[in-house]
Amino acid sequence: MSDRLFGVFGLALGAFYIWAASIIPTSFMTDVVGPRAFPYIVGGVILICSAVFILKPDAEPDWPGMHSFAEILFAGAVMFLYAWALPELGFLISTIFATAYLTWRLGTQPLWALVTGVLTSVGIYVVFKLILGLSLASGLLGL
Secondary structure: OHHHHHHHHHHHHHHHHHHHHHOOOOOOOOOOOOOOHHHHHHHHHHHHHHHHHHHOOOOOOOOOOHHHHHHHHHHHHHHHHHHHHHHHHOHHHHHHHHHHHHHHHOOOOHHHHHHHHHHHHHHHHHHHHHHOOOOOOOHHHOO
């Protein structure tokens, strides 16, 4: 039953995605394919995968208890806070805290979770900001 419900949700999402792609305005500067092709492909894949969930569901899963469900909700809240704090604290600081918390909840010891957070944050910063020259939130440090 849960796979079929997920499949119905996916069908609605895929249909909405394709509809949203259909109203993308065409610019005067477009390539041969146009701006709608990739979103149409993504929406089509969502529809196909959702149909598979409906037509060939797996056996009913064992759902996690309330403690595990609360952990999942709290991890989602951390990701929301990460997005909210990113402009204020900047990429480096926000990413350290979010990565360290999520890594810790996945079973890493607290000190190593912090080390992982720092290495991940600095590594992504080096690749995206310094090497590729992309813009990342500067925040408190102004980096």
